[in-house]
Amino acid sequence: MTGAEASAQARSPRFQGKVAIVTGGAMGIGREFAEILAAEGAKVLITDVTDPEPFKAADSIQFERADVRSYDDAQRVTKLAVDTLGGLHILFNNAGTPGRLPRPPAIDLSLEEWDETVDINLRGTFLWTKAALPYLIDNGGGAIVNNASMLGIVGLPDSAAYCSSKGGVVQLTKGLALELIPHGIRVNAIAASFIDTKMFNDWLDLQEDPDKARREAMAKLPIGRLGTAEEVAHAAAYLASDDASFVVGHTLFVCGGYLAQ
Numbered sequence: 001m002t003g004a005e006a007s008a009q010a011r012s013p014r015f016q017g018k019v020a021i022v023t024g025g026a027m028g029i030g031r032e033f034a035e036i037l038a039a040e041g042a043k044v045l046i047t048d049v050t051d052p053e054p055f056k057a058a059d060s061i062q063f064e065r066a067d068v069r070s071y072d073d074a075q076r077v078t079k080l081a082v083d084t085l086g087g088l089h090i091l092f093n094n095a096g097t098p099g100r101l102p103r104p105p106a107i108d109l110s111l112e113e114w115d116e117t118v119d120i121n122l123r124g125t126f127l128w129t130k131a132a133l134p135y136l137i138d139n140g141g142g143a144i145v146n147n148a149s150m151l152g153i154v155g156l157p158d159s160a161a162y163c164s165s166k167g168g169v170v171q172l173t174k175g176l177a178l179e180l181i182p183h184g185i186r187v188n189a190i191a192a193s194f195i196d197t198k199m200f201n202d203w204l205d206l207q208e209d210p211d212k213a214r215r216e217a218m219a220k221l222p223i224g225r226l227g228t229a230e231e232v233a234h235a236a237a238y239l240a241s242d243d244a245s246f247v248v249g250h251t252l253f254v255c256g257g258y259l260a261q
């Protein structure tokens with residue numbers, strides 16, 4: 001039994017009657033989040049620029065191709081979710097890019113590369129939030145979870161655009177949280193460390209010795225191992241659920257202890 005299935009069996013369905021949109025949900029953290037919500041009763045619309053493999057909860061998860069950089073896509077897909085799934089209660093702004101790998105130092109980072117990283121990670125988060133707000137406000141509330149990063153909290157050399165975009169997501173989360181709580185909309189974020197997804201493995205594959213790089217990354221985390229997409233998705237699902245009804249403007253560290261140092 002997977003964690004998502006066990007969780008669904010142990011609890012009353014936390015997301016019964018809810019409709020969620022997940023950006024970048026074809027793989028990794030977004031995909032696991034969609035499976036968890038669907039296993040606990042939600043109807044989920046995932047978007048991505050990549051087609052997903054079939055979902056376990058195929059009856060409850062639908063895919064719509066969209067680019068988070070496009071406000072037209074955000075408006076179209078949000079309306080589609082409301083019209084076909086019966087409303088909108090949860091938005092997981094998850095799509096992200098690490099930028100060009102290996103990441104160049106700032107002096108070699110082109111303006112186009114800067115723009116692409118900030119457009120996807122930060123501006124995309126704003127665009128999809130903006131598109132969702134009229135519906136969430138109409139509902140009388142909802143939850144927005146933003147996928148930031150530990151690199152929105154601490155710095156890393158050769159990561160100017162990524163750190164800036166994720167730091168922006170953390171601050172966007174706080175600003176929007178205060179603005180939207182009168183509407184019953186809770187906005188929170190998660191900050192993950194090294195998570196064993198395609199994004200992290202793409203970086204590993206570029207290292208001279210990927211196995212050694214993996215061991216070194218694990219050693220940097222006090223917990224001594226990489227995180228899984230499912231572990232991060234569970235943290236995001238908590239923030240999206242009524243279990244987190246008093247949690248507002250928070251960035252939850254899902255980092256195996258890295259940010260406790």
Ligand SMILES: NC(=O)c1ccc[n+]([C@@H]2O[C@H](COP(=O)([O-])OP(=O)(O)OC[C@H]3O[C@@H](n4cnc5c(N)ncnc54)[C@H](O)[C@@H]3O)[C@@H](O)[C@H]2O)c1
Nearest residue numbers: 024027028029048049067068095096149192194195197199
């Ligand atoms: N993996 C890690 O170590 C890690 C650590 C901290 C934060 N994060 C963040 O978690 C989020 C999810 O990443 P992941 O690790 O699951 O990686 P992933 O590569 O498995 O998934 C990212 C998804 O985003 C999609 N995407 C990229 N650009 C897009 C665009 N313009 N429009 C729509 N979709 C787009 C990709 O196609 C992919 O399906 C990202 O925001 C990432 O920055 C990841």
